[in-house]
Amino acid sequence: MFRTTGRALLGAALSSALLAVGLAGTASAKTAEVKVEINDDGCPAKITLKAGPHHFKVTNSGSGDVSEFEILSGDRILGEVENVAPGLNKEFSLTLKAGNYTTYCPGGSRDKGKLVVKGTASTKLSSEGQAAVDQYRQYLEAQTAELVTATKAFTDAVDAGNLDQAKELYAPSRIAYERIEPVAEVFGDLDPKIDAREGDVPKKEWGGYHYIEQKLWVDGTTEGLSDYSKDLNENVATLQNLVKDVELQPASIANGAVELLNEVSKSKITGEEERYSRTDLVDFEANVQGAEAAYNAVKPILQQKSPQLVTELDAKFAAVYAGLQPYETGDTTYVAYTDLTKADTKALSQAIDSLAEPLSKVSKQIVGS
Amino acid sequence: MSRRAFLGTAGAGALATTVALGTDALVHPPAAGAAVSRRLDVAVPFEGAHQAGIVTPVQDRLLFASFDVITDDRDDLVQVLDDWTRASRRMVKGEMIGTDNDNQDAPPDDTGEAVGLGPEALTLTFGFGASLFDRAGDPFRIASRKPAALAPMPVFARDEIRPEISEGDLAIQACADDPTVAFHAIRDLARIGRGVVALRWSQQGFGRTSVTDDKQVTPRNLMGFKDGTNNIVVEDAGALDDHVWVGPKDDPAWMTNGSYLVTRRIRMMLEIWDRSTLGDQELTIGRNKQEGAPLGGAKEHDTVNLTAKHDGEPVIPVDAHIRLAAPSENKGVRMLRRGFSFTDGIDPVTNQLDAGLFFIAYQRDPSTGFIPVQQHLATDALNEYIRHDSTGTFACPPGVGASGFVGETLFH
Numbered sequence: 001m002f003r004t005t006g007r008a009l010l011g012a013a014l015s016s017a018l019l020a021v022g023l024a025g026t027a028s029a030k031t032a033e034v035k036v037e038i039n040d041d042g043c044p045a046k047i048t049l050k051a052g053p054h055h056f057k058v059t060n061s062g063s064g065d066v067s068e069f070e071i072l073s074g075d076r077i078l079g080e081v082e083n084v085a086p087g088l089n090k091e092f093s094l095t096l097k098a099g100n101y102t103t104y105c106p107g108g109s110r111d112k113g114k115l116v117v118k119g120t121a122s123t124k125l126s127s128e129g130q131a132a133v134d135q136y137r138q139y140l141e142a143q144t145a146e147l148v149t150a151t152k153a154f155t156d157a158v159d160a161g162n163l164d165q166a167k168e169l170y171a172p173s174r175i176a177y178e179r180i181e182p183v184a185e186v187f188g189d190l191d192p193k194i195d196a197r198e199g200d201v202p203k204k205e206w207g208g209y210h211y212i213e214q215k216l217w218v219d220g221t222t223e224g225l226s227d228y229s230k231d232l233n234e235n236v237a238t239l240q241n242l243v244k245d246v247e248l249q250p251a252s253i254a255n256g257a258v259e260l261l262n263e264v265s266k267s268k269i270t271g272e273e274e275r276y277s278r279t280d281l282v283d284f285e286a287n288v289q290g291a292e293a294a295y296n297a298v299k300p301i302l303q304q305k306s307p308q309l310v311t312e313l314d315a316k317f318a319a320v321y322a323g324l325q326p327y328e329t330g331d332t333t334y335v336a337y338t339d340l341t342k343a344d345t346k347a348l349s350q351a352i353d354s355l356a357e358p359l360s361k362v363s364k365q366i367v368g369s
Numbered sequence: 370m371s372r373r374a375f376l377g378t379a380g381a382g383a384l385a386t387t388v389a390l391g392t393d394a395l396v397h398p399p400a401a402g403a404a405v406s407r408r409l410d411v412a413v414p415f416e417g418a419h420q421a422g423i424v425t426p427v428q429d430r431l432l433f434a435s436f437d438v439i440t441d442d443r444d445d446l447v448q449v450l451d452d453w454t455r456a457s458r459r460m461v462k463g464e465m466i467g468t469d470n471d472n473q474d475a476p477p478d479d480t481g482e483a484v485g486l487g488p489e490a491l492t493l494t495f496g497f498g499a500s501l502f503d504r505a506g507d508p509f510r511i512a513s514r515k516p517a518a519l520a521p522m523p524v525f526a527r528d529e530i531r532p533e534i535s536e537g538d539l540a541i542q543a544c545a546d547d548p549t550v551a552f553h554a555i556r557d558l559a560r561i562g563r564g565v566v567a568l569r570w571s572q573q574g575f576g577r578t579s580v581t582d583d584k585q586v587t588p589r590n591l592m593g594f595k596d597g598t599n600n601i602v603v604e605d606a607g608a609l610d611d612h613v614w615v616g617p618k619d620d621p622a623w624m625t626n627g628s629y630l631v632t633r634r635i636r637m638m639l640e641i642w643d644r645s646t647l648g649d650q651e652l653t654i655g656r657n658k659q660e661g662a663p664l665g666g667a668k669e670h671d672t673v674n675l676t677a678k679h680d681g682e683p684v685i686p687v688d689a690h691i692r693l694a695a696p697s698e699n700k701g702v703r704m705l706r707r708g709f710s711f712t713d714g715i716d717p718v719t720n721q722l723d724a725g726l727f728f729i730a731y732q733r734d735p736s737t738g739f740i741p742v743q744q745h746l747a748t749d750a751l752n753e754y755i756r757h758d759s760t761g762t763f764a765c766p767p768g769v770g771a772s773g774f775v776g777e778t779l780f781h
Contacts, residue, residue: 077375078471095473251474316564350439354564364475 042108422492431574435537496763574709655689
């Protein structure tokens with residue numbers, strides 16, 4: 001379960017203000033050229049633009065008393081050119097969201113101007129961008145299908161009162177979920193219903209995987225869980241339906257990969273996620289696999305923009321898997337979290353940080369694709 | 370862009386308070402009152418024959434960081450040193466690092482917490498630890514260039530060294546007059562190096578406990594005593610060449626104009642110290658507490674008279690700290706100290722203050738500097754009140770010019 005409200009992986013379909021912020025500027029649109037003329041009076045009085053990426057070409061038709069053009073949001077400079085000599089032009093690029101900005105040209109009588117940005121950026125994808133989105137959507141659909149099946153098998157064992165089998169099927173049933181967790185977080189209260197840990201939600205609302213986990217491991221029973229089994233199956237089925245229509249962007253897919261690694265850093269390395277079953281490393285691997293699948297979807301785009309970043313990321317993903325390998329006990333099973341030493345968790349944490357830092361540089365490379 | 374200009378304020382007014390010291394300033398500080406007083410928000414040049422942060426007038430705050438190198442790739446390591454140098458050149462000027470700081474679709478290159486703050490006399494001083502040279506297989510191809518001065522630190526009487534907060538492959542000393550500026554520097558350098566280096570341990574410090582400039586007032590350590598009265602000051606160029614800088618005839622050549630850094634985390638048993646009488650405290654240190662004068666003297670800078678007797682007993686006791694640490698008792702050995710007080714909260718076992726002195730000393734060679742002096746301090750009365758629990762020895766290479774990177778003399 002996500003403990004913080006990070007930028008969401010996707011969710012244009014949602015009205016949440018937070019998500020709208022997260023997605024703004026990630027839309028694909030052609031960069032528009034904006035010609036700006038400054039003179040001895042200062043800035044143009046008002047400029048009106050459409051939201052999206054812009055390339056500003058600033059020329060100076062004055063004598064040189066005014067030679068600077070800045071775009072500010074409140075007190076913050078978003079972009080600027082200095083020393084624009086008469087007759088010369090200088091350029092800079094900036095992606096602007098809808099809103100009111102100020103332009104500033106110090107030295108003139110009209111040193112401040114208005115910049116109004118309207119509308120939302122176009123969301124039309126390039127063919128490569130569409131290919132990335134299609135590939136990742138296929139992954140989402142495959143994983144949610146697997147989630148529904150594995151969850152059913154797990155809850156069947158719980159409902160049948162077979163404690164040992166239920167414990168055995170618990171961790172595997174969660175793998176698909178951990179691979180696509182940032183997607184589930186987009187859908188409001190669905191993630192807490194499925195994946196809340198004790199204390200994340202009010203006690204009487206607590207259900208889902210970790211409630212059942214606590215009953216199985218701490219209380220050693222399958223009694224009284226049939227309503228929880230039923231809710232869990234319904235919730236994962238709802239998730240399966242929702243992902244079919246969710247809107248995706250290449251840059252937000254890349255950000256989702258980073259979020260999955262942040263999940264590893266926050267709750268798997270620390271052993272917070274599976275506090276009763278101690279199967280944290282199973283989740284750890286699933287988070288990394290999910291991040292890799294998201295990365296693979298955008299990799300062809302990134303390959304064109306920054307092949308050296310692709311080389312680096314491929315090596316860092318391999319290093320994380322190599323770091324996990326000594327703890328494997330089977331195809332999808334690992335030693336208990338409590339078997340790890342401090343040195344073990346430190347090394348794993350360093351490997352994740354080493355991967356996540358360059359991974360966080362992917363989205364700016366592919367934004368607008 | 371300067372961090373102040375990034376705020377989008379008119380800028381000029383705020384920037385006017387920033388005074389850049391000329392390159393000469395390290396060797397020949399401006400006249401008293403011109404630039405060395407606190408809170409002028411000066412920029413200390415990064416470039417020079419020696420690294421900044423050694424004879425630079427001691428700033429108010431420290432963040433010291435030790436790193437493990439987590440790769441065996443020599444090129445990656447050199448790249449990080451190059452990237453660190455580039456970022457450092459900007460940060461000491463109070464500029465933001467990187468190019469992407471207003472892109473909505475990317476994490477900003479600069480983490481931003483120092484926006485609005487000036488240079489604050491930030492210095493960044495880099496050093497290499499013995500383990501970097503000793504690494505199995507010599508992947509960095511520097512084993513043959515290891516200075517003899519990086520020999521393992523001996524175990525001294527009463528040492529309780531914790532390996533996990535000691536030594537390291539690389540070290541960075543960040544000093545500034547503002548704690549956020551120092552933290553920002555280490556945080557962003559650690560981020561730049563992520564995947565190649567990982568933080569091993571770090572130490573914050575406050576309240577400089579030494580002067581390295583004869584116009585600075587001698588500060589007090591947490592025991593309440595003036596500390597570092599007889600330190601080497603920047604005005605004493607002869608002492609710097611004799612005791613601090615590695616000379617052109619010293620081995621190895623790549624360390625010429627560099628210096629060896631020794632760090633010691635010295636926990637003070639403050640609860641016990643505070644229960645000692647003033648008389649005991651003064652006899653332990655060998656100085657008067659209020660004025661800082663050596664026992665038998667009247668003023669702080671009076672000569673320490675080690676031969677004076679009263680009723681047949683030495684005025685400065687045989688086990689007093691200033692006697693045992695005095696250059697005349699240590700074959701004339703001197704070091705440049707620029708330590709800081711620290712507090713890391715409460716000792717969870719004893720519920721006592723976890724505080725003391727983070728000792729920092731620069732010298733031409735620890736085997737003729739810190740090590741014999743520390744051995745000589747084995748009978749120091751002060752030992753009853755202190756405990757050394759971290760140690761570090763680092764070879765700090767010479768400074769860089771307008772191009773190049775810190776450590777280039779080692780790797781090229």
